[in-house]
Amino acid sequence: MEISAERVWSAALPVLVILDEEGDVPDVLEQLVPSDATAVREYDVLIVGAGISGIGSAYHLQTQCPDKSFAILEAKEDIGGTWHTHRYPGVRSDSDLYTFGYRFKPWVGPPIATADEIRKYLRQVVADADLGRAMHFGTVIVRCSWSSEEKRWTVETRRRDGSAGATYRARFMWMCQGYYDHENPYLPDWPGMENFGGKLVHAQKWDENMDYAGKRVVVIGSGATAATVIPAMADKAAHVTMLQRSPTYFFCYPNRSDLADRLRAIGVDEETVHRCARLDYLDNLKTLDRRSREEPDMVFEELKEMIRQYAGPDFQFEPHFTPSYRPWQQRLAFVPDGDMFERIREGKVSAVTDTIDHFTPTGMHLGSGDDLEADIVVAATGFKLLVMGGITFEVDGKTVDWSSTPTYRGMMFAGVPNMLWVFGYFRAAWTLRVDLLGDFVCRLLKHMDERQASEVGIVVPQSLAGEALTPWIEDDNFNPGYLKRDMAKMPKRLGDLPEWRHSQDYWLEAQDIPAIDLDGEEFSYS
Structure with missing residues (x-):
């Protein structure tokens, strides 16, 4: 009998259980x-x-x-x-x-x-x-x-x-x-939520059976969770709108470590690769933290240039992508391979900066007086x-x-x-x-x-x-x-x-x- 490398744990006590190739517990290993x-x-x-x-x-x-x-x-x-x-x-x-x-x-x-x-x-x-x-x-x-x-x-x-x-x-x-x-995630008590005729779900309480193909989706929030959910839903949804109260800084970069790739290419062992790449990332983070305090405007210009690599050279940062605070006062939302901004360039994703006045049967009435319609609303509003x-x-x-x-x-x-x-x-x-x-x-x-x-x-x-x-x-x-x-x-x-x-x-x-x-x-x- 072949045993898979995957291991799971009984929901009861410290019993290590190994699954067989069918994903079942072998009789010889079952524990009381x-x-x-x-x-x-x-x-x-x-x-x-x-x-x-x-x-x-x-x-x-x-x-x-x-x-x-x-x-x-x-x-x-x-x-x-x-x-x-x-x-x-x-x-x-x-x-x-x-x-x-x-x-x-x-x-x-x-x-x-x-x-x-x-x-x-x-x-x-x-x-x-x-x-x-x-x-x-x-x-x-x-x-x-x-x-x-x-x-x-x-x-x-x-x-x-x-x-x-x-x-x-x-x-x-x-x-x-x-x-x-x-x-219990953080979900604001917006007026009229009970009147919404679509599906409202918090990202932390995601329903894995929910079908969003061809649906109009609104994601409330613009932090790391929103930056993850939005591009993942965009290819199946009819359209995804990011509704934010205020803009966030995004850091776009290819999902790779050039240093780690180079070290592997010349035959360096993985423990050394890991140690060197770890030190490299730590040094980069330290530099970014320092520069965000000392020269925040220059850091923002560099973040913009990274975004343009994926969103296009004519991408407009006002008003939806210009935060009111300096970089690193809130966590930078990392966007690997710029996937969210590629979806914006393709027209699959758009951004709205506004507040929610109340929910309606078909979506949300915003503080500006505009209405935003949706079939599905995903609250990426954080946690408690x-x-x-x-x-x-x-x-x-x-x-x-x-x-x-x-x-x-x-x-x-x-x-x-x-x-x-x-x-x-x-x-x-x-x-x-x-x-x-x-x-x-x-x-x-x-x-x-x-x-x-x-x-x-x-x-x-x-x-x-x-x-x-x-x-x-x-x-x-x-x-x-x-x-x-x-x-x-x-x-x-x-x-x-x-x-x-x-x-x-x-x-x-x-x-x-x-x-x-x-x-x-x-x-x-x-």
Whole structure:
């Protein structure tokens, strides 16, 4: 019997199942799933989330701290996180996979990858490291409670069907569940939505059975999701209109790495190719970030020239493609091979900059007084921030209020022991911080062992005791709508020192985090 390379995971517990060539589970490999929800399971570390953060963190823990027992708790029935949740047409990364991928796993495909390609990459990491044995799927965390007396977290769970789940206990919590609500995307409450006679769907809640061939489609939004959905739908739809409240910056470039292609052509091994291409992309990102602050007008002219390569030399940027903010104040929407602008040139896509006054039976009545008709409306309106996955956290019986809790470097929190949150970068690939924090947590766990400590806490130095709590990040540093809407829910900065904020600066943190003094005044051990 031939066994395929694809591996899937039971939606129940850490049982690695291999499919045969028909896609079925071979009888000889079928496993009975443990059903005792009353059992208490003890681990050194619990990793929450089996997306790109959780898988990377588990790899680092297993590799750098092989003596530590761990489990990965995942609410969904499969790995992938964002890349499992998002199913809209054309779904792909908006970061290059040389930096969005892990430093330890070479990426060998095009820089911008589809969700299927990313899931395949993640499955290979899991298979190579045998991480499937640690994965507990369909496990929804209800409450995490820390006991200073026992020096342990107790984690209560339920199954996805609402029935009781197992209880877990662990020395350390590694929160890798991301930062947005996977179940409830952001959808404005436009007047008259109930009157619309067509189909209204949020991109995050995509109906894979929806037929849009020959239909008039309106996509609301102009960010990375819209830039993905629009060209993917344009070839089948009668026409696609991008309806935006305000313009976005787009970065158009061929979906290739010239450096990686050249290195491969001369016979360089893939690990070296990956490392060199990763460094090249990081240097380019750093340069773009700097230039966006120092010479934003020149950067915009260069972005325009890139767009003209696909939209044509006479493409008009006013009024629909001239943003009111400088580049990089919101994330650049990467358009590989300029596909959206090629569809605009072909007449398959158009843009409207306006607001929605109300929905009508046949479409939308806009703030300008115009009417926009549609058979299908796709809301690419973003998501809702969700701190710690919306899980209730308690420390010695007191509920943690994240909105009034100071953060240490955007990863640990005053008054919350033995816990770290992976929150990545907005202007660089998210996974870069996964690798950085993976090293940090493993170093911290080893340091605790050396000190024979069971608890590590973050304490605010006396010198900062009078400092006011301020928003998670500076508004003028990065101001997308989803962050501004829910900023009040986020943990807080304390003063202006880099230790008490999430700097969002990978290049600074790549130096600072490995150099953190684990015996510094911010750390308390017992």
